[in-house]
Amino acid sequence: MKKLKIAFLSYRSDPFSGGQGIYLKNVCESLADYGHEITIYSGSPLPIVSSKISIVEVETPKYFETFSFSKRIKIFKNQPKSPLEFQDFFETITGTFSEPMFFGQRLQRNNHFKANEKKYDIFHDNQSLGIYPSTIKSRLVTTLHHPIQIDRSIDLMNEKSLLKRISISRWYSFLNFQEANVFSSRLVITPSNNSKNDITKFFKYPSNQIEVLWNGINLDDFQFRKKKDFGKKLVTIISSDVPMKNLKNILIGFSIALKNEKDLTLTIIGDVREENLKLIKNLGLDDFVIIHQKLTKKKLIEILSACDIGISGSLYEGFGFPLIEMIAIGLPILASNKGSLPEIMGDAGITFNPYDPNELSDSIQKLVNNEEMQNKISSNCQMRRDDFFGWDEYAKKLEFFYQKIIDGHI
Numbered sequence: 001m002k003k004l005k006i007a008f009l010s011y012r013s014d015p016f017s018g019g020q021g022i023y024l025k026n027v028c029e030s031l032a033d034y035g036h037e038i039t040i041y042s043g044s045p046l047p048i049v050s051s052k053i054s055i056v057e058v059e060t061p062k063y064f065e066t067f068s069f070s071k072r073i074k075i076f077k078n079q080p081k082s083p084l085e086f087q088d089f090f091e092t093i094t095g096t097f098s099e100p101m102f103f104g105q106r107l108q109r110n111n112h113f114k115a116n117e118k119k120y121d122i123f124h125d126n127q128s129l130g131i132y133p134s135t136i137k138s139r140l141v142t143t144l145h146h147p148i149q150i151d152r153s154i155d156l157m158n159e160k161s162l163l164k165r166i167s168i169s170r171w172y173s174f175l176n177f178q179e180a181n182v183f184s185s186r187l188v189i190t191p192s193n194n195s196k197n198d199i200t201k202f203f204k205y206p207s208n209q210i211e212v213l214w215n216g217i218n219l220d221d222f223q224f225r226k227k228k229d230f231g232k233k234l235v236t237i238i239s240s241d242v243p244m245k246n247l248k249n250i251l252i253g254f255s256i257a258l259k260n261e262k263d264l265t266l267t268i269i270g271d272v273r274e275e276n277l278k279l280i281k282n283l284g285l286d287d288f289v290i291i292h293q294k295l296t297k298k299k300l301i302e303i304l305s306a307c308d309i310g311i312s313g314s315l316y317e318g319f320g321f322p323l324i325e326m327i328a329i330g331l332p333i334l335a336s337n338k339g340s341l342p343e344i345m346g347d348a349g350i351t352f353n354p355y356d357p358n359e360l361s362d363s364i365q366k367l368v369n370n371e372e373m374q375n376k377i378s379s380n381c382q383m384r385r386d387d388f389f390g391w392d393e394y395a396k397k398l399e400f401f402y403q404k405i406i407d408g409h410i
Contacts, residue, residue, distance in 0.1 A: 001403055005037045005119055010126040011060075011103035013040065013047035020145065021047065022321060024126050026216060028053050030395035039116070041107055043099065056112045061085070063092045064099055095170035101177050104130030122402050125185070129178050139405065142185040146195045146318025146339075147202040148175055151244055154315050158243040179203050186405050189398075191215045191319035192340035198318075209410075211401060214344075215319050216391035221297060222328035224382055225305055230374045232263045234364065235307040235331070237322035238270035243315070246336070246354050247276050250313045253360030255283040261365060264288060267307060269295060269322075304329050308374075309367060313354050317341055328385050332377035334363050346387070347380040 008028055014021045024040070025047055032038045032052040040047055043060040061075050072093065079085045084105055091098035107113055107130070117135065125132070125142045132140065152172040159165050182188060182203050188210045190196050196210045234254065238245040247268070254266045267290045272280075280289050292303060304310070310326030316339040317323070323344055326333060333349025335341045342351050352363045367373060404410045 001399055003035045003037065004121040004399075004402060004406075006031060006039070006122045006124060006402070007113075007116075007120045008038065008040045008042075008124050008126060009103075009107065009130070009132070010040065010042045010047070011100040011129055012045055013042040013126075014045040020127055023143065023145070023215060025049055026218075026391040027395065027398070030216070030391040031398065033392065034395060034399070039120075041110065041113060043103055043106075056110065058103065058106050058110050058113075060099060060103070060106060061088060061092075063089075064097070069093065091173070095167055096173040097171050098174070100127075100129030101174045102130070104132045104177075104181075108133050121406055125181065127178075129174060129181070131177055131181055132184065134184075137184045138186065140185045141187050141189065141401065141405065142182060143189045144178075144182060144195070144199055145191060146316070147198050148172070148178060149202050150198065150316050150339075151242075154244045155242070185209075187211060187401060187410050189213050189401070192343055194340035194343050195318040213394065213397055214388070215321065215324075216394035217321075217324050217328060217388050219328060219385070219388060219390055222301060222325055224328065224330045224385055226330060226382070227308070227374075227378060230332075230368070230371065231308045232261060232368050233265050233267065233307045234309050234311055235267040235269065235304060235326070236311040236313060237325070238268065238272075239322075241271055241273040241276060245270075246313045246315050247272065248279060249354060249357045250311060250360065251276065251279055251283060251285065251289075253313075253357035253364065254288075255285055256357060256361035257364040258285070258288060261368060264364070264368070265290065266311075267292065267303060269293075269300065269303065300325075301329070304331065307331060309334060309364075310349075311360075312336060312341055312345070313352075313360065314339065314341065315354050320344055324388055327381045328388060330378055330381045330385075332367060332374055332381065334360065334367065346384045347377075348384040349377055349381075 039054040076089045123136045310331035312323040312335045327348045336354035337351040352359045
């Protein structure tokens with residue numbers, strides 16, 4: 001196919017703080033390797049990508065680099081005074097996550113975008129949280145990892161205080177923008193059938209305009225390691241310690257299992273909230289829990305390779321990068337039975353109810369004491385690994401969809 005000019009749109013693009021940034025980095029670099037001209041329009045934090053890719057910063061006020069009211073006042077004073085800036089500031093100080101709400105409007109004011117808008121063959125939006133100009137809608141593709149209404153429901157479910165529940169609802173006010181933008185897209189791409197069903201459910205979006213495309217993984221980095229002897233080292237990966245990642249129940253389930261299995265350890269990869277640090281102490285787990293933060297990929301792989309069993313215990317995932325990384329290395333998995341995790345895991349592990357710590361405890365004890373099951377699941381991991389594909393193949397599949405849009409077949 002001919003080489004395309006593609007503009008990726010992303011309100012923030014940190015490649016180290018979650019799946020959204022990881023996705024953008026890998027997709028853009030793979031498309032650039034095929035010779036396409038890639039430009040990323042992004043708010044701060046900006047992506048870290050190869051020199052083949054152009055990055056254009058869409059200036060944002062950076063209100064969410066601090067939660068200090070006085071510092072936000074100082075930021076506002078330095079902004080040009082316009083209706084957009086007044087509205088953004090008002091939404092921010094009254095508790096809304098306004099950054100994605102106004103990204104589309106800020107994009108339209110960006111001089112580079114205005115000068116180059118007509119040259120792009122495709123616009124590809126990452127997570128569909130802004131309202132974009134009507135002039136690009138005929139060329140707009142959206143990757144929607146999952147409906148964020150689910151995050152809101154889980155956050156509300158885990159909060160008993162009425163005032164905090166009101167605050168959570170206010171924070172998620174930007175969700176109306178997501179729904180509006182989904183319907184502006186020619187095609188929605190999502191990483192699992194579970195997410196596709198949820199997009200149809202929450203947005204009433206036609207399923208025939210949604211394509212399921214599993215996310216890629218750099219399989220050369222995550223080499224499969226067939227273990228001869230399994231120990232009792234458990235590992236879980238959390239990009240951020242939010243209620244959806246379910247670390248509290250994982251810790252409680254682990255502590256129950258520890259009463260019968262004294263040699264267990266749990267490695268947590270990711271940032272841990274103060275609340276859960278206190279829980280670790282209160283449960284007497286200080287000597288049994290190891291926490292690693294902000295790892296390089298090399299160090300991540302080293303730690304995963306030294307562990308024996310992976311836990312993917314989220315209350316919901318649209319896909320789950322940590323899950324496929326653990327499977328690719330060959331770790332038998334204990335996975336939540338919610339969201340897309342059973343779909344992506346296949347036979348590479350066993351599922352448990354993430355709301356029930358006792359069920360997780362039972363699953364841990366069942367797996368660590370059954371060598372035959374460990375070996376069978378590890379072999380299943382190797383077969384499941386063959387179903388995964390690299391970002392280069394993902395990019396090839398995207399090319400096919402892009403061309404269908406350009407040719408008017410979508």
